[in-house]
Amino acid sequence: MITFYLLGALILVFALLVVTAKNTVHGILFLIADFLAVALLYAAMNSMFVAAIQVLVYAGGIVVLYLFVVMLVNQKRVPQGSAVRRRNLVGGALAVAVLAEMGAIALHQSIRPSAVPDAAPGLVEPVALALFSDYIIPFEVASMLLLVAMVGAIILVRREL
Numbered sequence: 304m305i306t307f308y309l310l311g312a313l314i315l316v317f318a319l320l321v322v323t324a325k326n327t328v329h330g331i332l333f334l335i336a337d338f339l340a341v342a343l344l345y346a347a348m349n350s351m352f353v354a355a356i357q358v359l360v361y362a363g364g365i366v367v368l369y370l371f372v373v374m375l376v377n378q379k380r381v382p383q384g385s386a387v388r389r390r391n392l393v394g395g396a397l398a399v400a401v402l403a404e405m406g407a408i409a410l411h412q413s414i415r416p417s418a419v420p421d422a423a424p425g426l427v428e429p430v431a432l433a434l435f436s437d438y439i440i441p442f443e444v445a446s447m448l449l450l451v452a453m454v455g456a457i458i459l460v461r462r463e464l
Contacts, residue, residue, distance in 0.1 A: 310344040327373045331366060338362040352427045 317337035324330035338361040345354035434442055 306347045307344070310340055310347060314340045314344065328370070331369050331373060334369070335362055335366050338366065352430070 314337055317333050317340055320333040321330050321337060324333055338357060342354045342357040342362065345351075345357055
């Protein structure tokens with residue numbers, strides 16, 4: 304239990320460093336550390352497959368993509384004055400909304416906890432069966448959204464060049 308709380312605190316610290324980093328590259332390095340801490344948390348919960356996927360997909364692939372984007376995008380001037388205050392207000396309002404939603408979900412789960420399927424920890428088969436049977440539509444929708452986002456990013460970059 305101590306390991307869970309220590310890794311959770313480490314994840315929160317790295318997440319705060321990602322958000323507050325002045326240099327974008329430093330923020331991405333903190334994001335890598337955050338993803339690795341999440342992988343350690345999965346490994347501590349005896350879910351080695353999810354930990355390996357966390358390292359391969361997020362710490363390996365997604366962050367490399369972020370680094371390429373940061374290195375290739377020409378950074379423009381930093382907004383000043385009222386634009387910064389407006390963004391801070393919108394960001395704060397969204398943060399409060401997300402925290403309220405998370406609190407409502409936690410309250411709902413404490414009142415009526417969900418049933419946990421009987422499966423050995425760390426096995427991939429129950430995850431694969433659930434993903435490709437019960438959750439096939441959300442899985443396909445997520446893949447289509449990622450494809451549309453990639454095509455949109457390519458179109459935006461081509462227009463700039």
